[in-house]
Amino acid sequence: MSALISEPAARTTRPVGGGPVGLLLRSRLVTALASPHGVDSYLERFNPMWAAHDVRAKIVSIERETDGAAPVATITLQPTSTWRGHRAGQHVLVGVEIPGISKRFTRAFSISSAASGRGEQITLTIRAHDEGQVSAYLVREAQPGQILHLSQAQGEFTLVESPATPTISRLVFITGGSGITPAMSMIRTLLRDGYERNGVAHAGRKVTFLHFARSPEDQIFATELAAIAEADNGIDVHLRHGDQVFSEFELRRLVPDFKDTDSWLCGPPGLVELVKAAYDGDGEANPRLQMEFFKPSVARAAQPGEEVEGDIAFTRSGKTVAASGASLLEQAEELGLKPEFGCRMGICFSCTRTKTAGTVRNILTGEESALPDEEVRICVTAAAGDCHIDL
Amino acid sequence: MTATTAKTATNATPANADEKLSQEKYHGLTHAEIDQLGAELDALRLKVIADLGEPDAEYLRKVVKAQRSFEIAGRAMFYFPPAWPLAVASLSVSKILDNMEIGHNVMHGQYDWMGDPSFNSRQFDWDTMAPAENWKYGHNYMHHTYTNIVGKDRDVGYGILRMDEDQKWHPYYLGNPLWAFLLMTFFEWGVALHDLETEEVFAGRRKMFGGENAPVWRRIRKKMGKQVLKDYVLFPALTGPFFLSTLAGNATANIIRNIWTFNIIFCGHFPAGVATFTEEETENETRGQWYLRQMLGSANITGSKLMHVMSGNLSHQIEHHLFPDIPARRYPEMAVEVQEICERFGLPYNKGPLHTQLFSVFRKIVRLSFPGGTSKEAPVTGPKAVTEDSLAA
Numbered sequence: 001m002s003a004l005i006s007e008p009a010a011r012t013t014r015p016v017g018g019g020p021v022g023l024l025l026r027s028r029l030v031t032a033l034a035s036p037h038g039v040d041s042y043l044e045r046f047n048p049m050w051a052a053h054d055v056r057a058k059i060v061s062i063e064r065e066t067d068g069a070a071p072v073a074t075i076t077l078q079p080t081s082t083w084r085g086h087r088a089g090q091h092v093l094v095g096v097e098i099p100g101i102s103k104r105f106t107r108a109f110s111i112s113s114a115a116s117g118r119g120e121q122i123t124l125t126i127r128a129h130d131e132g133q134v135s136a137y138l139v140r141e142a143q144p145g146q147i148l149h150l151s152q153a154q155g156e157f158t159l160v161e162s163p164a165t166p167t168i169s170r171l172v173f174i175t176g177g178s179g180i181t182p183a184m185s186m187i188r189t190l191l192r193d194g195y196e197r198n199g200v201a202h203a204g205r206k207v208t209f210l211h212f213a214r215s216p217e218d219q220i221f222a223t224e225l226a227a228i229a230e231a232d233n234g235i236d237v238h239l240r241h242g243d244q245v246f247s248e249f250e251l252r253r254l255v256p257d258f259k260d261t262d263s264w265l266c267g268p269p270g271l272v273e274l275v276k277a278a279y280d281g282d283g284e285a286n287p288r289l290q291m292e293f294f295k296p297s298v299a300r301a302a303q304p305g306e307e308v309e310g311d312i313a314f315t316r317s318g319k320t321v322a323a324s325g326a327s328l329l330e331q332a333e334e335l336g337l338k339p340e341f342g343c344r345m346g347i348c349f350s351c352t353r354t355k356t357a358g359t360v361r362n363i364l365t366g367e368e369s370a371l372p373d374e375e376v377r378i379c380v381t382a383a384a385g386d387c388h389i390d391l
Numbered sequence: 392m393t394a395t396t397a398k399t400a401t402n403a404t405p406a407n408a409d410e411k412l413s414q415e416k417y418h419g420l421t422h423a424e425i426d427q428l429g430a431e432l433d434a435l436r437l438k439v440i441a442d443l444g445e446p447d448a449e450y451l452r453k454v455v456k457a458q459r460s461f462e463i464a465g466r467a468m469f470y471f472p473p474a475w476p477l478a479v480a481s482l483s484v485s486k487i488l489d490n491m492e493i494g495h496n497v498m499h500g501q502y503d504w505m506g507d508p509s510f511n512s513r514q515f516d517w518d519t520m521a522p523a524e525n526w527k528y529g530h531n532y533m534h535h536t537y538t539n540i541v542g543k544d545r546d547v548g549y550g551i552l553r554m555d556e557d558q559k560w561h562p563y564y565l566g567n568p569l570w571a572f573l574l575m576t577f578f579e580w581g582v583a584l585h586d587l588e589t590e591e592v593f594a595g596r597r598k599m600f601g602g603e604n605a606p607v608w609r610r611i612r613k614k615m616g617k618q619v620l621k622d623y624v625l626f627p628a629l630t631g632p633f634f635l636s637t638l639a640g641n642a643t644a645n646i647i648r649n650i651w652t653f654n655i656i657f658c659g660h661f662p663a664g665v666a667t668f669t670e671e672e673t674e675n676e677t678r679g680q681w682y683l684r685q686m687l688g689s690a691n692i693t694g695s696k697l698m699h700v701m702s703g704n705l706s707h708q709i710e711h712h713l714f715p716d717i718p719a720r721r722y723p724e725m726a727v728e729v730q731e732i733c734e735r736f737g738l739p740y741n742k743g744p745l746h747t748q749l750f751s752v753f754r755k756i757v758r759l760s761f762p763g764g765t766s767k768e769a770p771v772t773g774p775k776a777v778t779e780d781s782l783a784a
Contacts, residue, residue: 101444104507
């Protein structure tokens with residue numbers, strides 16, 4: 001499988017990180033000298049943008065895409081030289097320290113800018129959800145100059161063609177709401193790395209882009225999409241607003257042989273279900289359709305004292321049990337699992353595991369938490385609804 | 392039946408809430424009173440946890456910043472031989488801060504709530520021989536769960552000293568003061584090797600380097616290799632002609648740290664008046680009884696704010712053992728309330744200045760090198776405790 005997008009032709013920012021300083025900082029000598037804390041914990045003291053291994057980024061600018069109850073903003077980031085770049089469609093984990101709480105929250109966001117190289121700027125396009133502390137903070141309160149913690153780019157929802165497809169064949173993108181961001185990265189990459197015809201960037205192939213948004217006011221990238229639709233660039237843009245839901249009939253009219261066309265799908269669960277059904281046909285997953293899911297929503301927590309209802313899924317072992325109110329450790333042991341534990345009273349942290357989704361209650365404090373990817377001590381934590389534990 | 396109740400009273404389920412527990416171990420408290428004690432300590436715990444936030448995170452970052460500065464300054468000053476004593480002092484302070492106020496406390500999970508991977512108990516490692524993973528098992532789990540239960544808490548004598556009269560005497564213990572001196576000097580090596588559980592090896596129940604000890608030993612070797620390479624090869628070599636003086640300086644800083652940490656730690660559980668427990672006494676113990684054992688099994692050191700910081704607030708050993716996962720900088724404020732609770736329940740609160748506690752530990756080390764029990768000297772505690780204990784004795 002060859003990557004459709006090779007290394008970007010032109011570097012827009014300084015080519016750093018691979019230089020002699022970077023090589024020295026990552027050398028075995030410096031690693032041994034900085035043991036056990038690592039060279040980054042020393043570099044950081046001098047300048048947060050100096051790093052040998054960690055990835056951090058400075059906010060360059062924040063621009064509003066849409067206003068309203070759940071506004072959307074595009075945040076431009078200058079990563080440290082350790083950023084290895086990304087392939088169009090990938091996402092990144094962003095760690096934010098929210099002032100006043102002093103806790104670092106980590107969330108995944110799709111990258112909306114075209115594929116990047118080492119140390120190059122990227123953009124994230126984020127909707128401020130009511131329940132999303134991090135997204136709301138980034139859209140409404142973050143300021144240019146602030147430092148964020150990043151992972152390297154990750155995810156396999158990328159612009160990679162299927163082996164059977166010649167590079168000039170047609171592509172389809174179907175997105176809903178903020179699911180447009182990874183597709184936007186792909187479209188921008190196609191235009192940047194395509195060819196130029198009469199001074200206009202051309203994707204070099206036929207592309208059908210079908211997007212569903214709540215309303216014209218909620219439409220992200222409206223101006224840019226209008227320009228893309230206008231230009232003679234090979235890309236057909238079809239925007240659907242409000243009550244217009246996806247129909248297989250409409251897709252067939254736009255792309256008669258869509259089932260045999262490399263397609264990318266990203267959006268809310270309702271849209272994903274409809275499109276998947278259209279592609280899969282007789283129940284078998286269509287290999288031409290690539291999907292990116294939003295995190296599955298999980299039933300909300302029971303009130304304290306209320307009967308607990310929900311299932312605990314131990315995702316690594318693939319076992320599920322109805323929540324009983326007992327500790328996650330006890331419930332795992334009832335299933336015959338043997339997770340590591342120590343004191344069984346919450347003091348030694350031997351049993352710490354990651355809760356990937358769902359709501360849990362701390363047995364000692366009664367405090368409930370619904371944060372994704374949260375570390376919990378399973379000996380003093382009980383399910384307060386459906387939850388997923390990495391165990 | 393009734394004749395045996397006195398001895399096994401602590402095992403009884405708290406069916407009879409008004410029944411008084413043994414005067415010697417539980418200061419004559421009833422089950423109901425111990426439950427009440429537990430509830431009050433739980434309430435204190437919740438109050439502080441709810442209040443954790445920016446000042447705690449800022450404090451930790453400040454200490455880490457200071458530690459890194461001392462370390463960089465110390466390493467740099469070895470290039471200037473006349474500054475050798477300053478370099479050693481600076482590096483010693485760096486290592487003490489790293490091991491105590493930062494390492495010990497971060498690895499207890501006290502700062503996990505910050506969500507910062509550099510201060511996460513599962514990822515942190517410290518500037519000493521003991522690998523984090525081994526140490527967390529022996530310390531956070533074994534020592535903190537089974538505190539002062541002779542035969543279960545491996546920190547009672549560290550498998551090489553006789554620190555409790557319930558440890559059977561053997562001529563080997565005539566060397567108690569010498570062994571203690573050697574352990575103090577090479578404490579970081581001792582702490583690292585402690586996790587091999589050599590007493591189990593000598594009892595023939597486990598292999599020194601094989602079996603379940605294999606991964607433990609592998610981690611020890613790897614960490615020791617890194618520490619030796621850094622302090623005794625690379626940094627000395629980087630100073631070129633001053634190789635030997637840097638080498639000696641690094642070794643001195645490590646030993647100064649060893650002596651300081653040994654002394655602070657030995658004052659935590661071994662001064663006179665600190666109680667030890669048997670496995671039978673602590674079977675089926677309630678949360679309240681666990682709290683009580685932690686209080687009676689620990690001792691505090693009084694002193695200046697600087698002393699508390701340099702000891703990683705382990706000078707508040709009682710509070711640390713009651714609330715091991717709460718950021719240590721909160722212990723001084725919690726100590727005020729814990730002390731008030733102790734007074735109300737008629738419990739001893741063992742505290743004293745460093746020299747008093749040290750002398751008391753030293754006396755115990757010497758006394759227990761000979762057969763027999765401790766000289767039942769008056770514990771260094773509040774006035775109430777002294778009367779209670781002397782009555783009990």
